[in-house]
Amino acid sequence: MSDFIIDSVPLTPEIVMQVVSQGQSIAMSEPVKQKIQANRSYLEDKLADPNRIVYGINTGFGSLCNVRVSEENLGKLQENLVRSHACGMGDKVPQDICQLIHFLKIINLTRGCSGVRVELIQKLIDLYNAGIYPVIYQQGSLGASGDLAPLAHLSLLLLGEGKAYHKGIECATAAALKAENITPIALKSKEGLALLNGTQFSLAYATHIITKAEKLFDLANKVSALSMDAYLCDIAPFDHLLHDVRPHQGQRKTADQIYNLLLDSELRNVTKQSVQDPYSFRCVPQVHGASWTAINHAKEVITTEIHAATDNPMVFDQEDKILSGGNFHAQPLALVLDYLAIALAELGNISERRVYQLINGDRGLPPFLTKYPGLDSGFMIVQYTAASIVSQNKQYCTPASVDSIVSSKGQEDHVSMAANAATKCAKVMDNLISLIAIELLTAGQAFEFRRPTKSSPTLESLYADLRQNVAVLEEDRIMHDDMVKVVSLVQKMIG
Numbered sequence: 243m244s245d246f247i248i249d250s251v252p253l254t255p256e257i258v259m260q261v262v263s264q265g266q267s268i269a270m271s272e273p274v275k276q277k278i279q280a281n282r283s284y285l286e287d288k289l290a291d292p293n294r295i296v297y298g299i300n301t302g303f304g305s306l307c308n309v310r311v312s313e314e315n316l317g318k319l320q321e322n323l324v325r326s327h328a329c330g331m332g333d334k335v336p337q338d339i340c341q342l343i344h345f346l347k348i349i350n351l352t353r354g355c356s357g358v359r360v361e362l363i364q365k366l367i368d369l370y371n372a373g374i375y376p377v378i379y380q381q382g383s384l385g386a387s388g389d390l391a392p393l394a395h396l397s398l399l400l401l402g403e404g405k406a407y408h409k410g411i412e413c414a415t416a417a418a419l420k421a422e423n424i425t426p427i428a429l430k431s432k433e434g435l436a437l438l439n440g441t442q443f444s445l446a447y448a449t450h451i452i453t454k455a456e457k458l459f460d461l462a463n464k465v466s467a468l469s470m471d472a473y474l475c476d477i478a479p480f481d482h483l484l485h486d487v488r489p490h491q492g493q494r495k496t497a498d499q500i501y502n503l504l505l506d507s508e509l510r511n512v513t514k515q516s517v518q519d520p521y522s523f524r525c526v527p528q529v530h531g532a533s534w535t536a537i538n539h540a541k542e543v544i545t546t547e548i549h550a551a552t553d554n555p556m557v558f559d560q561e562d563k564i565l566s567g568g569n570f571h572a573q574p575l576a577l578v579l580d581y582l583a584i585a586l587a588e589l590g591n592i593s594e595r596r597v598y599q600l601i602n603g604d605r606g607l608p609p610f611l612t613k614y615p616g617l618d619s620g621f622m623i624v625q626y627t628a629a630s631i632v633s634q635n636k637q638y639c640t641p642a643s644v645d646s647i648v649s650s651k652g653q654e655d656h657v658s659m660a661a662n663a664a665t666k667c668a669k670v671m672d673n674l675i676s677l678i679a680i681e682l683l684t685a686g687q688a689f690e691f692r693r694p695t696k697s698s699p700t701l702e703s704l705y706a707d708l709r710q711n712v713a714v715l716e717e718d719r720i721m722h723d724d725m726v727k728v729v730s731l732v733q734k735m736i737g
Contacts, residue, residue, distance in 0.1 A: 277354035284559030285357035320434030327394035330379030342446040356436040357557035377405035385572035385660030389443035402426035447664035457736035467503040472688035493531030506698040522595035536585035540578040572660030576643035579663035587635040590677035679728040
């Protein structure tokens with residue numbers, strides 16, 4: 243497989259995830275290298291002036307911004323910064339997310355506004371291409387002065403310190419570098435700060451989640467359509483005329499998908515047993531559609547952030563300016579990650595309600611979808627589990643972005659908590675996968691009681707995928723095993 247070349251071509255979350263998931267090596271284009279070199283040369287020329295003071299380059303950090311550091315200690319200042327900020331705690335970040343953080347940090351530095359050397363970025367690339375990624379912890383970032391603690395653990399790789407994943411195995415970084423014949427690099431002025439400032443921890447989670455979220459939306463529509471068929475729902479609520487007069491894009495998109503999924507089902511010819519269906523069926527376009535709108539908005543913000551320079555201070559060699567600002571503040575990500583968590587939780591919330599309706603013993607379906615209610619409990623506790631997961635998601639959806647806490651002696655007096663928004667949004671997404679799996683399992687069982695009538699070809703294919711993994715429930719068995727199998731199926735479906 244050829245290298246992925248970092249140049250000026252726009253990136254999308256899908257492209258970023260593809261590079262990581264396919265294990266592509268990466269490289270910088272020559273124009274990118276030249277831009278970075280020019281930016282660094284400009285900074286070095288400015289620092290040659292003994293009277294010039296630039297935050298974080300020849301001063302302390304945070305509330306120590308007024309403390310001048312001598313020229314001979316500028317490199318040590320940067321290395322001390324990395325070591326002192328490696329304060330991560332809690333659970334380890336999944337290895338694929340660590341790899342993604344590593345890749346996004348490289349992309350960030352290649353924007354050519356951070357004043358770092360080409361050699362530094364190349365060393366990060368060498369580590370990445372050798373399969374050496376940082377061990378990072380979930381706790382430690384306030385999402386305001388950059389994802390400091392997580393990115394410090396990434397930066398330790400350059401010093402040959404801390405822990406790393408080497409070809410999938412956790413080990414000491416020094417051992418990984420020795421195995422690949424890679425030498426550490428000494429940091430120079432500005433470089434430690436450039437490595438630590440940035441939103442790549444939160445951004446990596448967001449990129450991972452958003453690419454899954456779009457696929458989960460489509461799958462949620464398919465699974466809900468199977469539930470509707472099993473529940474003998476009316477197709478009329480999905481007629482385009484209803485949605486043309488309330489033309490939210492997500493609502494119209496959902497209604498169109500559901501309508502087309504149900505149109506060719508033989509169950510359209512079965513006499514309906516109710517004038518109107520419960521909201522969890524009838525209002526899928528309005529609920530799923532609103533979640534799609536949130537997903538779409540989040541993707542726009544995440545795509546912008548992938549292309550952003552989030553360092554401080556920023557070096558603009560063409561404009562002859564070094565500007566200290568707040569591009570490391572992750573509020574844009576914090577807000578959309580909270581929004582995204584709510585949107586995903588709602589897909590799960592309405593899914594659980596459909597499961598509840600299917601097991602209720604209505605519309606010719608037996609109670610708890612078992613042939614022997616009373617003797618067998620069937621899907622009774624499957625719904626309990628779904629209800630528990632939904633409730634947990636509601637708790638995770640308390641927004642992180644409305645929280646803030648003062649740090650660094652008041653210098654950093656408003657923070658975004660984007661990192662916490664990111665990790666809990668990932669938990670909501672994982673829970674949604676379980677909820678969609680539970681609905682698919684339940685809808686498939688309910689559909690057994692509509693046989694020999696067939697659904698549409700697409701829904702029959704979905705049903706066939708289910709049955710390749712889990713047999714029809716004829717009598718009580720350990721449902722956990724079935725649920726785990728369908729979760730694995732859903733994970734394969736969304737990639």
